[in-house]
Amino acid sequence: MTYDDVARQFGVQRCAQCDGSYDHRIGAQDDAVIHWSDRVFTRAGLRNFLLLVADLSDDSQPKPAKWQRLWEHNVWASSVARKELHITIPTRLSAADRAYVWWHIQSATDVPAAARAWARPRKDTDI
Numbered sequence: 001m002t003y004d005d006v007a008r009q010f011g012v013q014r015c016a017q018c019d020g021s022y023d024h025r026i027g028a029q030d031d032a033v034i035h036w037s038d039r040v041f042t043r044a045g046l047r048n049f050l051l052l053v054a055d056l057s058d059d060s061q062p063k064p065a066k067w068q069r070l071w072e073h074n075v076w077a078s079s080v081a082r083k084e085l086h087i088t089i090p091t092r093l094s095a096a097d098r099a100y101v102w103w104h105i106q107s108a109t110d111v112p113a114a115a116r117a118w119a120r121p122r123k124d125t126d127i
């Protein structure tokens with residue numbers, strides 16, 4: 001599998017050639033295009049790529065809080081990786097995002113129980 005395969009499957013375009021104003025190593029999305037350099041296909045890379053696809057596809061207005069988008073996009077990425085690509089994204093790869101969400105929901109209102117469950121700090125054995 002390649003990132004082009006993933007792009008095709010999710011109906012997004014990778015930039016063919018652009019002015020290089022994006023960091024293609026980290027990845028970026030803008031105007032229906034994903035800026036992403038060719039590299040070895042890994043689960044971590046797949047997760048980051050799918051998070052860009054999620055950002056690209058998220059046209060919700062007004063934009064939800066960042067913690068909510070992080071939660072929703074991470075859950076979506078894991079879910080489609082498993083169901084459509086048959087690849088499991090290890091939980092540890094979302095540890096930083098879960099920590100961010102956990103921190104921010106402490107002072108938020110109307111936090112879905114599923115978001116709390118997803119972000120709750122886990123024991124090492126869960127990772």
Ligand SMILES: [Zn+2]
Pocket residue numbers: 015017018019020022024034035036
């Ligand atoms: Zn580009």
